[in-house]
Amino acid sequence: MHSILSRKIISYFLGAMLFLLLFAAQPGQQDHPGEKLQASLTENTEQQAAHGEIENGFSPSDFIFDHILDAYDWHILSYKDFHLSIPLPVIIYSGTKGLNVFMFNKFHHGHSDYKGFRYEIKGENRGKVVEIMEDGSSALPELDLSFTKNVLAILISIIIMLWVFLSVAKAYRHRPDQAPTGMQNLIEPIILFVRDDIAIPSIGKHKYERFMPYLLTVFFFIWFNNMIGLIPVFPGGANVTGNITVTMVLALFTFAITTINGNRNYWLHIFNMPGVPWWVKYPVPLMPVIEIIGMMTKPFVLMIRLFANMSAGHIIVLGFFSLIFIFGEINPALGYGVSVLSLAFTIFMTMLELLVALIQAYVFTLLSAIYFGMATEEHH
Amino acid sequence: MELVTPDIGTIFWMLLMFIILLVILKKFAWKPILNALSNREKTIEESLRSADRVRAKMEQLKADNEKILAEARVERDGMIKETRQYSEEILKKAREKAGEEAKRLIEMAREQIKNEKDSAMEEIIKQVAGLSVDIAEKILREKLKDEKQQKELIEKLLKDIKLN
Numbered sequence: 001m002h003s004i005l006s007r008k009i010i011s012y013f014l015g016a017m018l019f020l021l022l023f024a025a026q027p028g029q030q031d032h033p034g035e036k037l038q039a040s041l042t043e044n045t046e047q048q049a050a051h052g053e054i055e056n057g058f059s060p061s062d063f064i065f066d067h068i069l070d071a072y073d074w075h076i077l078s079y080k081d082f083h084l085s086i087p088l089p090v091i092i093y094s095g096t097k098g099l100n101v102f103m104f105n106k107f108h109h110g111h112s113d114y115k116g117f118r119y120e121i122k123g124e125n126r127g128k129v130v131e132i133m134e135d136g137s138s139a140l141p142e143l144d145l146s147f148t149k150n151v152l153a154i155l156i157s158i159i160i161m162l163w164v165f166l167s168v169a170k171a172y173r174h175r176p177d178q179a180p181t182g183m184q185n186l187i188e189p190i191i192l193f194v195r196d197d198i199a200i201p202s203i204g205k206h207k208y209e210r211f212m213p214y215l216l217t218v219f220f221f222i223w224f225n226n227m228i229g230l231i232p233v234f235p236g237g238a239n240v241t242g243n244i245t246v247t248m249v250l251a252l253f254t255f256a257i258t259t260i261n262g263n264r265n266y267w268l269h270i271f272n273m274p275g276v277p278w279w280v281k282y283p284v285p286l287m288p289v290i291e292i293i294g295m296m297t298k299p300f301v302l303m304i305r306l307f308a309n310m311s312a313g314h315i316i317v318l319g320f321f322s323l324i325f326i327f328g329e330i331n332p333a334l335g336y337g338v339s340v341l342s343l344a345f346t347i348f349m350t351m352l353e354l355l356v357a358l359i360q361a362y363v364f365t366l367l368s369a370i371y372f373g374m375a376t377e378e379h380h
Numbered sequence: 381m382e383l384v385t386p387d388i389g390t391i392f393w394m395l396l397m398f399i400i401l402l403v404i405l406k407k408f409a410w411k412p413i414l415n416a417l418s419n420r421e422k423t424i425e426e427s428l429r430s431a432d433r434v435r436a437k438m439e440q441l442k443a444d445n446e447k448i449l450a451e452a453r454v455e456r457d458g459m460i461k462e463t464r465q466y467s468e469e470i471l472k473k474a475r476e477k478a479g480e481e482a483k484r485l486i487e488m489a490r491e492q493i494k495n496e497k498d499s500a501m502e503e504i505i506k507q508v509a510g511l512s513v514d515i516a517e518k519i520l521r522e523k524l525k526d527e528k529q530q531k532e533l534i535e536k537l538l539k540d541i542k543l544n
Contacts, residue, residue: 069382070390091389127382144389151393158401165409172416177423191413212414213406221401244383245390249398311383 058329060322068239068314071149072104072119072129076234083109086234088152092117094131094141104146117141150246153238157225165220194219194365202369203376211372214257218250219365226310226357230350241360242310244303251299254368258298262375270295298371302364309360313353320346
């Protein structure tokens with residue numbers, strides 16, 4: 001818990017520092033930061049939007065957000081005019097054009113339209129594939145099920161997880177009742193930790209078994225994706241657990257399992273809380289409303305906590321790298337000088353992130369287990 | 381606000397892939413792993429318990445052995461003691477018998493010596509008496525060689541008898 005706190009302090013401090021540097025780098029535009037961002041976005045027509053290189057200078061916010069947001073392709077590296085990226089399938093359904101599946105490189109990074117669709121590089125739908133209407137205006141399609149960068153990253157992490165856990169399971173089947181070897185040594189203590197220190201104390205010895213598959217899956221999913229996100233090069237570096245959609249789905253799983261497994265006692269506490277005066281329940285159902293809001297806030301908090309922690313980690317590291325380019329624009333020598341400092345801080349932050357990756361997986365799993373425990377607790 | 385806006389496409393793929401992951405891992409990973417772990421824990425617990433039992437048995441065996449050993453030692457000591465007593469007794473008896481025998485022999489020897497001595501004394505007395513008679517005879521013969529002396533002696537003897 002202490003490390004999360006100190007990490008937040010660091011992130012606030014760095015955020016403040018970053019803003020100061022933004023103004024220092026561009027003394028001509030000392031207006032509102034939001035307007036400045038908008039200004040830089042509108043100017044960003046010809047140049048590569050994906051790499052934060054803007055005509056009138058380096059924009060750290062574009063640089064950072066292009067890395068932590070989802071994308072239709074997976075950018076690997078750029079050198080001068082050469083850009084290496086993996087194009088991913090765009091899967092779009094629209095009422096007028098039906099289902100369309102094609103690779104993202106058909107757009108040539110927004111330089112050309114394809115099949116009546118366009119990749120927006122400016123405006124309110126920036127970074128989205130939009131449908132070009134008959135009157136020339138553009139609108140978001142009805143359904144965009146594109147296989148994006150985050151989806152590919154999830155797929156990669158799932159393949160790694162399947163490989164790891166199926167081979168470990170095989171080892172258990174082939175060598176029963178023997179001491180663990182190899183990867184079992186790595187996985188077994190964590191499985192035992194989830195079972196003995198998360199599931200059993202939170203849910204109880206008699207009911208925990210039902211929830212073990214989900215708790216283990218969610219723990220390792222978050223941990224593996226956090227760790228893969230720390231790897232700076234492909235196939236790592238995607239901000240999967242810092243994506244609000246991913247954390248939302250995970251939180252919804254916890255919510256669904258809690259709600260499905262809620263016993264009589266659980267619902268009784270929500271709709272007719274025992275031990276409180278009757279007038280907080282009838283005629284105005286004050287307690288039930290509070291309890292139902294509480295039901296909702298629990299998964300909401302899970303979603304926000306994981307998303308914010310992991311995104312913050314990525315933002316801080318990218319912020320350090322931005323410093324190199326900000327100073328480099330003032331004077332190349334200054335950029336080189338700052339790069340040493342930036343690297344040192346990045347290494348330090350990555351070490352911290354290694355810890356945070358585990359802590360966040362632990363916190364998510366522990367809170368899920370506590371909610372399951374609350375849902376299945378017997379009246380006593 | 382793209383950062384905090386959930387995306388329908390990602391929801392779809394995430395749900396699909398996470399459910400597949402959950403199902404596969406549940407069936408092919410967590411179940412065998414958790415079963416294997418609990419089985420192993422049970423085995424270890426049982427092994428430890430049986431090891432405890434064996435240890436207790438061993439202790440008992442050891443205690444029994446020691447008891448038997450102690451008994452054997454006591455028995456041996458007893459036997460040694462008995463044997464010693466017995467041999468001492470035998471020795472004592474033998475000594476007593478030997479003493480008695482020696483006494484008897486000495487007694488016998490003494491008696492024999494006494495008898496021998498007595499008979500020797502008798503012999504000596506006899507011889508001395510013979511010798512004395514011979515000597516007396518010789519002396520008388522010497523004294524009664526002439527008549528004068530014979531008369532003198534007769535007179536003397538008569539005188540003694542008269543006086544009586």
